[in-house]
Every structure is written in structure tokens, then in C-alpha cells.
Amino acid sequence: MVNQKPETENNSGANSVKNTPVKKVLFLVLLLAVVLTAVNQLIPSSDLNKPINPKTYIELPDRKALPVVTLEQAGKGKVSTATLKGKWHMLLFGYTFCPDVCPVELSTLHKMMGDLRKQLPAEQLPKIVFVSVDPERDSAEMLEKYVKHFDADFIGLTGKQTDLTRLAMPFGISWMKQLNTDTIGKKNNKNYLLSHATTIILVNPDTKVAGLFPAPHTANEMAVAYQKIIQKEAN
Amino acid sequence: MLNDKPASCIFGYSLSFLILFFLSACNSSPPPSSGLEITNAWVRTPPPSAGALAGFMHLKNYSDTPIALLQAKADGFNQVMLHQSINENGQHKMEHAERIIIPPQGSLQFQHGSYHIMLMGFQTTIKSGDKIPITLIFDNKLEKTVHFIVKTPD
Ligand SMILES: [Cu+2]
Numbered sequence: 001m002v003n004q005k006p007e008t009e010n011n012s013g014a015n016s017v018k019n020t021p022v023k024k025v026l027f028l029v030l031l032l033a034v035v036l037t038a039v040n041q042l043i044p045s046s047d048l049n050k051p052i053n054p055k056t057y058i059e060l061p062d063r064k065a066l067p068v069v070t071l072e073q074a075g076k077g078k079v080s081t082a083t084l085k086g087k088w089h090m091l092l093f094g095y096t097f098c099p100d101v102c103p104v105e106l107s108t109l110h111k112m113m114g115d116l117r118k119q120l121p122a123e124q125l126p127k128i129v130f131v132s133v134d135p136e137r138d139s140a141e142m143l144e145k146y147v148k149h150f151d152a153d154f155i156g157l158t159g160k161q162t163d164l165t166r167l168a169m170p171f172g173i174s175w176m177k178q179l180n181t182d183t184i185g186k187k188n189n190k191n192y193l194l195s196h197a198t199t200i201i202l203v204n205p206d207t208k209v210a211g212l213f214p215a216p217h218t219a220n221e222m223a224v225a226y227q228k229i230i231q232k233e234a235n
Numbered sequence: 236m237l238n239d240k241p242a243s244c245i246f247g248y249s250l251s252f253l254i255l256f257f258l259s260a261c262n263s264s265p266p267p268s269s270g271l272e273i274t275n276a277w278v279r280t281p282p283p284s285a286g287a288l289a290g291f292m293h294l295k296n297y298s299d300t301p302i303a304l305l306q307a308k309a310d311g312f313n314q315v316m317l318h319q320s321i322n323e324n325g326q327h328k329m330e331h332a333e334r335i336i337i338p339p340q341g342s343l344q345f346q347h348g349s350y351h352i353m354l355m356g357f358q359t360t361i362k363s364g365d366k367i368p369i370t371l372i373f374d375n376k377l378e379k380t381v382h383f384i385v386k387t388p389d
Contacts, residue, residue, distance in 0.1 A: 096282070097287050098287070099281070099351070099354075100289045100318075100320045101320060101327045101347075101348070103279055103282065104347050104348075142284035143284075145282070145284045146282045146283065146285065147282075149282035150282065172325075174326075190356065191286075191287075191313070191314050194328075195327060195328030195329075196327055197327075198322065198326070198327045214325055215322060215325060216348075
């Protein structure tokens with residue numbers, strides 16, 4: 001509370017309340033409270049008329065088809081990506097040995113689904129697919145347990161590196177084994193790390209890729225964007 | 236004044252701010268003798284079949300010299316490292332951090348998307364509510380064992 005001005009300059013009001021530091025603090029606290037209340041009222045819960053924030057979602061004008069590859073799902077065995085037809089899907093790529101980013105991503109998507117389940121009928125909801133790019137460590141069974149920890153409706157898929165690459169490459173999604181840990185050279189090192197893209201791809205019911213959700217992801221913004229996308233599509 | 240919000244609401248806001256203000260002003264417990272304080276130490280509850288865990292905490296340096304965190308150790312894991320998550324051009328990776336500096340009279344937050352203690356390879360089941368002792372080794376010959384609580388953040 002540094003204020004060098006003489007007190008008289010501040011006393012313009014009719015009430016000549018002495019402008020002590022405590023009064024100033026009180027005034028600032030009150031001002032902050034008023035501003036926060038106002039901001040709170042200005043943010044609408046979901047404004048579906050505004051355009052989608054380009055930081056949240058990038059529409060792909062060419063609508064490339066999702067490459068048809070065969071992956072593996074626990075309990076189902078071999079699954080072709082062609083079977084994603086008929087519903088909207090969000091695909092994210094990661095691995096279960098990733099303790100910082102992947103769990104946060106999956107929790108965010110679970111929150112987003114919570115929002116969407118309140119707003120949309122079941123048939124309009126997207127299916128969330130976590131694709132493991134680390135088949136060397138992630139079996140389909142492990143992956144299934146991993147994704148179900150976040151949401152009972154999440155799907156886990158993995159497959160051969162060549163198929164995974166064919167699936168993700170056209171959308172600029174890549175990953176790589178990192179060689180910068182101090183475990184290089186150790187034989188059978190199971191603690192290797194991967195660098196991986198955090199972009200989520202949105203696949204429409206015709207298995208065409210409609211757009212990308214770049215990181216960072218926010219549950220609420222993704223839920224609002226998704227509703228706008230499918231609304232636009234329906235018209 | 237705002238039309239449809241009753242004055243009591245604004246009063247409520249101001250009151251909570253006032254309380255917070257006074258709480259933060261009064262809450263000045265003496266700094267620890269080591270000059271370093273570690274609070275809010277936690278590990279994210281691992282999903283089943285997860286191979287690695289991440290530990291987070293808040294470090295506060297009360298001394299007038301920088302303190303560097305050099306290493307972390309924990310029993311029951313086959314490898315423990317200090318890591319920094321980095322996001323470059325939509326690509327996420329984790330890098331080994333060799334020296335993490337806590338500035339004099341400053342603080343550092345280990346958090347999602349930034350620094351974490353990477354705990355790799357474990358045999359036991361780790362569940363919410365468990366406490367994992369982790370020993371942190373600093374450059375001023377200081378070693379601190381902190382119990383990290385296992386939890387799922389909201
Ligand atoms: Cu890490």
C-alpha cells in the first residue's frame with residue numbers, strides 16, 4: 001500500500017472518511033469482489049452461438065479418411081478402424097508408462113464426457129479411444145484396465161508399430177523412443193520413455209477426420225466445441 | 236450496482252476475501268532450521284497396470300542462498316528420477332533434470348506439465364491413502380525424507 005500523494009487529494013467524496021491504509025485495503029477488497037461477481041455473470045455456461053475458439057479446435061477442410069488399419073482391443077481381438085463408422089470418435093495417442101501427461105488427458109476427457117452426457121442424447125456422444133503407441137509394454141488387456149480406471153466407456157487400442165504409424169502419420173501425430181534418460185545402454189531397459197504428440201483427433205461417423213484438438217485441453221471448452229461441431233454437421 | 240445480484244452476495248465475497256487476507260497475514264510460522272520447507276507432497280493414484288508414478292510437491296527456500304535439488308530416492312522402485320515435462324510443438328516429452336534450483340527466499344512448484352519425481356518399476360499395489368517415503372538430496376548436504384500421499388486430485 002504505497003501512496004505518496006497527500007490525503008486531501010483523495011478526499012473528493014462528500015463523506016470525509018479518513019483514508020487510512022485499512023480503509024484502502026477494504027476498498028480494494030470490495031472492488032475485487034464486485035469485479036469477480038461481474039465476471040462471474042458475464043461468462044455464459046455454454047454459448048453455442050459463438051464461433052469455436054481456434055485454440056481449442058482446428059477444423060480440417062480436406063477431411064481425410066481415417067486410414068483403415070487393424071488394431072487390437074481386449075476382449076475383442078483384432079479390430080479394424082473401419083468399424084468406427086456410425087459414431088463420432090476422439091482418438092488420443094499415448095502410453096501407460098506416462099505418469100504426468102496421459103492421466104491428466106484422460107481425466108480431462110472424462111470430465112468432458114460428464115458435461116456432454118448432461119447435454120446430449122447417448123447416440124450423439126463421442127467415443128473416446130486411447131491408442132497406445134507403446135505395444136512393446138502395453139498389452140491390449142493392460143490398456144483396457146488402464147482406460148477403464150478413468151471412464152467405463154473409454155476404449156483402449158494398440159497394434160503393430162507400422163499400423164499405428166499409418167493411422168496417425170497423416171494427421172501429423174508422431175512419437176519416438178527417448179534416448180535422453182540415464183538408462184541408455186542398460187540391457188532390457190523397461191523404463192524407457194517416449195515423446196508423443198498430445199493432439200486429439202476427431203473422427204466423424206463416416207470415419208473422416210473432421211479436425212484436431214491441440215493441447216492444452218480443457219474439458220469445458222472441448223465439450224462446448226464438440227456440441228457446436230455436431231450441431232453444424234446436423235444442419 | 237449489479238441489478239440482480241443481492242448485496243449479500245457481494246458482502247459474502249468481500250467477507251471471504253477479508254478472511255483470506257487476515258489468514259495469510261497471520262499464518263507466518265517460523266521457517267524450518269534447514270531453511271527449506273516441503274509441503275503438499277503427493278503422488279497421483281496410479282491406474283491399474285500403470286508402470287510409473289509421478290510425485291509432486293511445493294518447495295520453499297527461506298535462506299539467502301539458492302538450494303539445488305540433485306536426486307530423489309525411494310525404496311520399492313527400480314528407478315527414481317527427477318523429471319521435467321516439456322511440451323514443444325504439440326509434442327510431449329520428459330527430460331531428466333540434473334539440478335533443480337530453488338531460488339533464495341523463493342519457491343518452486345512441482346506440478347503437471349513441469350517438474351515431477353518419476354518413480355519407475357514397482358511390484359506392490361499402490362492405492363489412494365498410501366504414503367510413499369521419498370528421500371530428496373540437495374546440494375547443501377541436506378537430505379530430507381518426505382512422505383508423499385497417494386491421491387487422485389479433483
Ligand atoms: Cu517423468
